[in-house]
Every structure is written in C-alpha cells, then in structure tokens.
Amino acid sequence: NAGVTQTPKFQVLKTGQSMTLQCAQDMNHEYMSWYRQDPGMGLRLIHYSVGAGITDQGEVPNGYNVSRSTTEDFPLRLLSAAPSQTSVYFCASSPRRSYNSPLHFGNGTRLTVT
Amino acid sequence: SQQGEEDPQALSIQEGENATMNCSYKTSINNLQWYRQNSGRGLVHLILIRSNEREKHSGRLRVTLDTSKKSSSLLITASRAADTASYFCATDPLGAGSYQLTFGKGTKLSVIP
Numbered sequence: 001n002a003g004v005t006q007t008p009k010f011q012v013l014k015t016g017q018s019m020t021l022q023c024a025q026d027m028n029h030e031y032m033s034w035y036r037q038d039p040g041m042g043l044r045l046i047h048y049s050v051g052a053g054i055t056d057q058g059e060v061p062n063g064y065n066v067s068r069s070t071t072e073d074f075p076l077r078l079l080s081a082a083p084s085q086t087s088v089y090f091c092a093s094s095p096r097r098s099y100n101s102p103l104h105f106g107n108g109t110r111l112t113v114t
Numbered sequence: 115s116q117q118g119e120e121d122p123q124a125l126s127i128q129e130g131e132n133a134t135m136n137c138s139y140k141t142s143i144n145n146l147q148w149y150r151q152n153s154g155r156g157l158v159h160l161i162l163i164r165s166n167e168r169e170k171h172s173g174r175l176r177v178t179l180d181t182s183k184k185s186s187s188l189l190i191t192a193s194r195a196a197d198t199a200s201y202f203c204a205t206d207p208l209g210a211g212s213y214q215l216t217f218g219k220g221t222k223l224s225v226i227p
Contacts, residue, residue, distance in 0.1 A: 004156070031213055042202065042219040043157075050213070058214065090156055094213065100145050100164060100206075103215060105156030 001026050006091050006106035013081040013113045021076040021109050023091030029104070031094040032074040033058070034066065036087040037108075043090065049074055081113045118146075118203040118218035126224040133190040135221040137203030138183075144206040146179055146186050147215065151200045160188075160201075165208070195227045 007022045025032065033048035045058030049068040063085060065077040074093075078085060088110050092103040121136045137146070145164045149157040163170045163179045163186070170177045176189040190197055200220040207216065 035217075040219060043217040045214055045216070048214065059216075092157075100162065101213070102147060102159035102162055103149075103157070103204075105149075105158070107154075107156045 003027065004091055004093055004104050004106035006089075006109050008109060009107070010110050011112070013078070013111065015082060015113060017081050019078050019081065021078075021089055021091075021111070023074045023076065023106060024072050025074075025091075025093040025104070026072065027093065027095070027104065028071060029093035029095050030071070031096065031101070032068065033092050033094075033103070034064070034074070034076045035090045035092065036060065037090060038087050046076065046089075078111075081111075083113045085111065086113045087111060118205050118216065120201070120203055120218045120221040122221060123219070124222045124224070126226065127193055129193060129195055129225055129227050131193055133193050133197070133223055133225070135188045135201050135223070137186045137188070137218055139186075139203075139205045140184065141205075142208040143181075144208050146177075147204045147206070148175075148177060148186075148188050149202045149204060149217075151202065151220070153199075157202065190223075193223075193225045195225050197223060198225045199223060 004025045034046040035043040037043045047066040049055045088108045091106045094101045118139045147162045148160045151157045174191045179186045200222045202220045204215045204217045
C-alpha cells in the first residue's frame with residue numbers, strides 16, 4: 001500500500017491563480033481531511049469528509065473548496081490564491097468516521113503564493 | 115482554535131536521557147493522541163489514549179492522561195538521535211459530531227548524540 005499520496009510536493013503560485021492539490025489513499029478509508037501547517041500555529045483543519053459525496057468545513061475553510069466523488073480521492077482547490085495561503089498542506093485519512101481512530105498523513109505539499 | 119498546547123516549545127537532551135513533553139487542553143475529549151513529525155515529512159501516529167484511560171505504554175513511550183486537570187504527558191525513555199523530531203498532541207473533542215482532531219503547536223525535540 002502506498003498510503004496517502006499528495007501531489008505536487010512543491011508549488012509556487014502568483015496571487016489570483018487557482019490550483020488543485022491532489023490527495024489519494026489506497027487504504028479504503030472512510031474519513032479524509034485537509035490541514036494546513038504554519039510556523040507557530042500548529043495544524044489547522046480546513047475541510048473534511050466522512051465518506052464519498054459528504055464534505056464539511058473545518059476551522060479555516062475560507063478560500064478553499066473540496067469534493068469527494070470517490071472513496072480514494074479528496075482534492076483541495078484554491079479558488080484565487082492569496083499570500084496568506086502560503087503554507088504546508090497535509091492530507092490525512094482514517095479508517096472510520098468515528099473517534100478513537102488514528103490519522104494517516106501524506107508527506108505534504110509546500111505552497112508559496114507570491 | 116487550538117485545543118491542545120504543548121510544553122515546552124523546544125527541548126534539547128543528550129542521547130540516553132529521558133524526554134518529557136506536556137499537553138494541556140481546554141474541553142472534554144473522547145481521546146488524546148500523540149504524533150511525531152520528522153523534518154519535511156508528514157505526521158506519524160504514536161499513541162492514542164482514551165478518556166477513560168490513565169496511562170498507556172508503547173515500546174519506549176509512556177503517555178499519561180489526567181482528565182481532571184485536562185492534561186497529558188509523553189515520556190520517551192532512553193532517547194536516541196533518531197527521536198529528534200517535533201511532537202504534537204491532538205484532541206478529539208467530545209460532542210463535536212464528526213471526527214475533528216485539533217492539534218497543538220508542538221514540542222521540538224533535539225537529541226544530541
């Protein structure tokens with residue numbers, strides 16, 4: 001199993017550009033989520049999904065869209081990139097939507113918006 | 115908002131010594147988890163302790179949970195250079211409805227060979 005795969009690893013965007021960060025998992029996990037990690041801020045939840053066709057907002061959803069058309073994929077779309085979205089983005093999945101289930105993380109996408 | 119807060123922010127020890135990191139949180143929880151992050155990589159799950167548990171062991175790791183004080187500690191015994199990483203606590207708030215782990219800001223551990 002590859003686990004959670006994120007692409008690309010690095011990306012530079014200009015302000016106003018849009019892009020999609022890809023996340024795929026091959027573990028048949030129900031739950032998937034996106035976090036951003038900023039220096040001194042820890043990880044903050046952007047969006048999450050408890051199954052195909054179901055998504056919901058986390059702590060910092062503004063400026064991001066998600067969809068979950070399959071169990072495997074959970075892409076994160078930046079609609080109009082802003083410098084404040086410069087961050088490292090992590091996708092994570094879990095076997096069940098319920099609690100007491102650890103998260104499996106990808107290796108991140110480092111995004112810079114100029 | 116950040117639920118867990120780790121203390122200290124940074125810790126430097128010699129190889130072979132024990133490392134203790136603390137986590138405080140604000141609201142009632144289903145469970146508390148600890149994760150490790152090596153530089154430039156994703157987080158890796160270390161251990162999960164449920165709200166009705168007080169202590170849990172996994173290899174050289176020992177985690178305690180005091181729900182009355184809303185705090186947890188992670189002890190790494192006989193540290194190795196490979197333990198150098200950032201360590202995060204994450205809480206699963208009770209009554210959140212869906213699974214929404216909230217992470218602290220982390221403790222950066224440096225183990226000097």
